[in-house]
Amino acid sequence: MRRKLLLACAAVVLALVVSRPARATEVGYNRTFGLGFELGDPSGIVGKYWVGNANALDFGIGFWGYDVGYCNYGCNAGYQNYSFHIDYLWQSNLVKGTVQLDWHIGVGGRAIVWDAGNNTTHAAIGARMPLGLDLMFQRPSFVEIFFELAPALYIPAGLTFEPALGVRFYF
Numbered sequence: 733m734r735r736k737l738l739l740a741c742a743a744v745v746l747a748l749v750v751s752r753p754a755r756a757t758e759v760g761y762n763r764t765f766g767l768g769f770e771l772g773d774p775s776g777i778v779g780k781y782w783v784g785n786a787n788a789l790d791f792g793i794g795f796w797g798y799d800v801g802y803c804n805y806g807c808n809a810g811y812q813n814y815s816f817h818i819d820y821l822w823q824s825n826l827v828k829g830t831v832q833l834d835w836h837i838g839v840g841g842r843a844i845v846w847d848a849g850n851n852t853t854h855a856a857i858g859a860r861m862p863l864g865l866d867l868m869f870q871r872p873s874f875v876e877i878f879f880e881l882a883p884a885l886y887i888p889a890g891l892t893f894e895p896a897l898g899v900r901f902y903f
Contacts, residue, residue: 758873759832760785760823763902766876770794770898774815780876780900790838790862791818812847819862819882826865834866842884842894858886860894874902 759766764782769775774794782788794815819840827833838861845855864880882894 759868759876759902760788763874766874766900766902768876768898768900770878770880770896772880772896772898773892773894774813776815778896778898778900780821786823788821788823788836789818790821790840792816813845815842815844817842817860819860821862823866830870832868834868836862836864836866836880838862842886844886844889856886856889858884858889858892860884864896876900876902 760782766780768778770778770792774796776792776794778790778792780788780790794817796813817840819838821836821838823834823836825832825834840860840862841858842860843855843857845853848854860882861884862880862882864878864882867877869875877899878897880894880896880898882896883891884894885891
């Protein structure tokens, strides 16, 4: 009788452990805020803040067009073009294990400002729809690598596609 009771308890414990949802990573669960960088169009500093189990805010500041400047009439070296974007993402799991692969789709916007020469600055705003893949690891459990392609429609510039490859570190 004791042996059967012990076996039944062991079976219940095993069933609970096996049926528990596996979390290969702390990203989005215990760690909800990440900062990193992306290489793409444009390259820059990016962040992600999880607002739910499957939803996040993705944001970033991008730079391109570094100018070494000229010093005849004052130096103006540095990045002359920059952008800011913010997207609301819906994220869903594809693979869980020692690594977790998710896909995401979102909606958001970007504002860009660029130097057109002759002391002229232009600006545009646009709507974006990012679609991408996110890879997270069991060890280290605070890293997310992502790839994204975001079609964007800018006023007045038109339609463009913005690819990005990046990494975020979660706190």
